[in-house]
Amino acid sequence: MTELHPTIAKVTERIVKRSARQRRHYLDLIERGREAGTNRDQLSCGNLAHAFAASGEDKPVIRTGAAMNIGIVTAYNDMLSAHQPYGRYPEAIKLAAREVGATAQVAGGVPAMCDGVTQGQAGMDLSLFSRDTIALSTAVSLSHAMFEGVALLGICDKIVPGLLMGALRFGHLPTILIPAGPMPSGLANKEKVRIRQLYAEGKVGKDELLESESASYHGAGTCTFYGTANSNQMMMEVMGLHMPAAAFVNPGTKLRQELTRAATHRLASIGWNGDDYRPLGHCVDEKAIVNAIIGLMATGGSTNHAIHLPAIARAAGISIDWTDFAEISDAVPLLARVYPNGSGDVNHFHAAGGMSYIIRELLDSGLLHRDIMTVARGDLTDYGKEPVLENDALQWRDVPASRDYNMLRPVANPFSADGGMKLLAGNLGRCVMKVSAVDPALWTIEAPAAVFHDQDDVLRAFKAGELERDVVVVVRFQGPKANGMPELHKLTPALGVLQDRGFKVALVTDGRMSGASGKVPAAIHLSPEALGGGPIGKLRDGDLVRVCAQSGTIDALVDAATWDARDIPAAPPPPYDTGRELFALFRHHSDLAEQGASPILAAMETEL
């Protein structure tokens, strides 16, 4: 067995030590939950009758309380192409549960926002906090205390983090995430972006742009770029919370159907009364969280997880920070190039060997914790194999080599020696920059700042030709306390045009970018944010700003006396439409991006 890489061991040990008190608090919660929360004796006859009144043919079994009743928490809606297939999952899960003498009921639904629908719109200001709303909705669903197991139906950006944050508070229950898979490949992502840049330059019209977008996003399933949604799927694999390698099998296929059936059967056999009890709160431990960070680095995953993973970890009593991310990034090689880090999409990635290949390669090199509690039969070894149907029966087989060296490489010959997620720090604060999709010649940008308080003003300046130069575009008052920390992905085509024209361009913001953003160097999640006094608020047009991913620094090159004498300008008024005013509570209580930007966890921990 290969020795664990010393950096992985060191960072894991540091996280265990840092988390000891709150993790002990959390594990005590699980123990209490197991004693009190894993049977329905505590419910009154009235409670029980209400719960199984409409359960139809399952009523006799539910009434006895003798078998596992699975609580389904579903994020189904028709807005997310990724979640549209979930409409029929509850029936399939109920059928599969009956096959093994168990039952299933929909415990509740959670809202799910499609960032693709809200990108560049007012709704995007609700995106990050929809994660905590999902966590609260998951808790409401599971608070019915009728369940001995949980099936979570969610895939996209904030939905998996929110479902996990909520379900972890019921961590005494065995829990499986059941994915639905990516849509088949449509128009290539690079071609989609080419048309977008032509539109940004006024060279094609809206009809051609809509035609191109519709050819890319054309059916049911997750979008095929490697953004936050597909990074979620990757993380669930390296944390062992899916059936092995279930992530990237397309919807509507027999293999997908069999994986959903197998997940339900598996859930019924890891319950509290069996000899293979696998509660969620024991599956999600420090090693599983470190595995998720490793997976992000090995595959060039979404920067959004520099915010979501700290929140998921805190919900399990575990504390991680961006220094952990940066040290792991330095030790873990980049093994996959999936758009925006390459030209192929997640379907090509899966066909090349996908997560099975990645996990086996990392395990064989001592770059993943093998000994974690997964939902499968064994440890993480099971996840280094890929699912196939042989005579209609579900099997898992080895993936000995990459089937496409342009997409997937071994640890012995990676695309780059490190994972490409850099921590930058300096007199502007702390932030992250993903460089796996950025030309190394552009990892250091030193240029005059152009300062904005709104991404639409950036686009107006671009269209007016005011940015045709080397420039550090600064967009501030975009943090969680200011306006909910939207993604500023709408800037990507315009900044890409400036870069293609040969200008040295970088973005600096206390906001976020999409996991699908790529080639322009972007120093994001800058903390502390402008609202409340973060130094990004001191920047003025023309200040020289230096962003350097090589040295891990981000500085305003302004003399100290001038800098210290500056004040922070007044913040724009808080958002007030599209329901954004309802989230003022969340903005007021959110904590730092590096801690997860979570109003609900910040409030919860003050009571510990």
Ligand SMILES: O=C(O)[C@H](O)[C@@H](O)[C@H](O)[C@H](O)COP(=O)(O)O
């Ligand atoms: O973090 C992410 O992965 C993004 O939020 C993604 O989910 C979002 O939908 C993008 O906006 C899609 O990309 P386009 O907007 O380029 O279609």
Ligand code: SF4
């Ligand atoms: S990947 Fe993004 S755009 Fe695609 S369905 Fe999910 S949230 Fe929407």
